[in-house]
Amino acid sequence: MTVHKVTARRAKAAPTLSYIYRGEGHEHDVNLIKHIGGNVFTQDPIERNKFGLPENIDVSELAKEFEEQADLHKSKGRKLFKHYIISLAPGEQLEPHQWFEHINSDYLPALGYDNSCKWIACQHDDKEHSHVHIFTCMVKGDGELVKTQNDVMLGFDSIRRLENKYNLQKLESPDQNWGKHFSKGELKHYGSRKEAESSDWGAIIRARFNQIQTENGGKLPNTMTKLVLALANKGIEVKARLDDEGKIIGLSFKADDGAWLAASRIKKSRLTFPNLQRKEGVSYVPERDNAAFGIGNNELKLSISVDITEVQFAKIKVFKAKVKVRKRSNAKLSAGFTFCSSKQAYQIMIMSQTIMELLKALFGSDKQFKWEQKEHNDYLYQNSVDYNLVEKEETFNQLKADHKNWIDGGGGGGGETELC
Structure with missing residues (x-):
């Protein structure tokens, strides 16, 4: 199963490049590394000894090239760099040229980068799962920025294509299951993914949706009324948010004695009011279903x-x-x-x-x-x-x-x- 991580935007190039190539602040040894390359002029910054191990790594020229690209951006924003990580399942391996081809022709274009954006990649094989670090400058050649608000989900689509192309172990994208992609900050805050899930009321609600789907032959009930009743049987309350005309514009859910959570916080790709209808096939007819939400049909x-x-x-x-x-x-x-x-x-x-x-x-x-x-x-x-x-x-x-x-x-x- 292949996964990717998206980190927060960075203000400087050198610290992240040092992390990727020199191992500064890394959570594992950085010996079995390979410079995959990118669309930069700077050559491989790794000098190796006679055994082929890294001996001297100087990322200063590489950092300078990235900073010069960032200077093309004339607006106020200063966090202009991004860091992505793609990890394979234990035992799986790709060659540097295969990584280069996918990153250059699929992954970065899927995220909105074009050929004018600077990027480099470095492969790490010290851990049981091989992975690559990708460093990018978000500034295009015309000075505009790549929009990265949705790069998590766009990246998963690209990863599925990588798995199919090289017959890698497949993992469902978060928009196809009831899991959640926790950010690195969230995992750091909770200490582990297990702790994050146990502390997340949304995880409880997602688990009960999963139960309903399993018990219903792999799909959710086909009307909003049936869904609300099925959720009530699992201890989940549903509340509709209305606009000034009394039309439903959003849903919130509550499990047991937990807090009310907006659908977008629980599972945006599946549980928002439009996505329940469009993606999950849950039909909504106001005259039939409003009563289930506690909404009078004759206002x-x-x-x-x-x-x-x-x-x-x-x-x-x-x-x-x-x-x-x-x-x-x-x-x-x-x-x-x-x-x-x-x-x-x-x-x-x-x-x-x-x-x-x-x-x-x-x-x-x-x-x-x-x-x-x-x-x-x-x-x-x-x-x-x-x-x-x-x-x-x-x-x-x-x-x-x-x-x-x-x-x-x-x-x-x-x-x-x-x-x-």
Whole structure:
């Protein structure tokens, strides 16, 4: 099985070249190394003794050539170098010319590099698995940069082609299984891949998706409703994120007592809402599947507008009522609110509460209203909300005096709040 690693961008060429060729900071001996070459003018920096082992390695000229290429970039960015590592399975081997051909004609072009980008490669055979280090400058001949945001997945596609060409052991790409490509920083933080996986709630969710797929004949359930029910049986909750029109734009998942995780953090290549449909074959029909996500199929949308006076406007400002206030073109003031949500029971509760606040702010009352709220549709609300309304005009006048600067500074169109 062949794997590749992508490291963070580098600001200087010399430290990484010393790491690759001289073994400075390397985690294994660097004796059985071979300069594969690249598209650079500098010759092999390795001088060898009579036994063929490295004796003197000077990467200064090589570093200088890479730095000169980086100088073509005139923008602010200074981290202009990348370091890639491709490793074969233990016991497998490729010759330097085979590595050169694949890196030059397949791997780097797949990542977006062209012939104007400088690169070199060096083969290491000291460990049980042979591997190559590739060092690149991201600056093209015209001074523009190679875009490397997606080089992890693009690199895996190239590695699969390498395996097929030389009949190497094959490994599924992460977008075809339920694994995760942990960055070098993540592995360093956790200490090992095993620790990283055990500390990752996403790994638990991916494992349960894998169980569902295995139990379902190698594929996920074919509708969103069936998938949500299958996940619920495995202890996974699903939450849909909606846009302003109530359409699903994203999904989050939660396992047991863990945190909610966006699908893109768990398995972007498979579990985002579009990829579940496009890649996994999970059908979504709003009229059929919205109920499984807890989304009402018939959304309630109400708008109310009431003409108000300057005094009533001031009351709204003082009491911070959850309504929008605006001044029309004819200088008349109006108060209103628009309410929209996909949870119908929650809609009605909030709508009614807002109406009470509107009545309280505009008209006052000598009575006390008590709003009784019960647990409903898995939403927990407070047991009661008391509305103590202003009984006398002088009480309001006192409040107005206390908040004079705030009210006067509000203007006719201020204090807008939309309930959504």
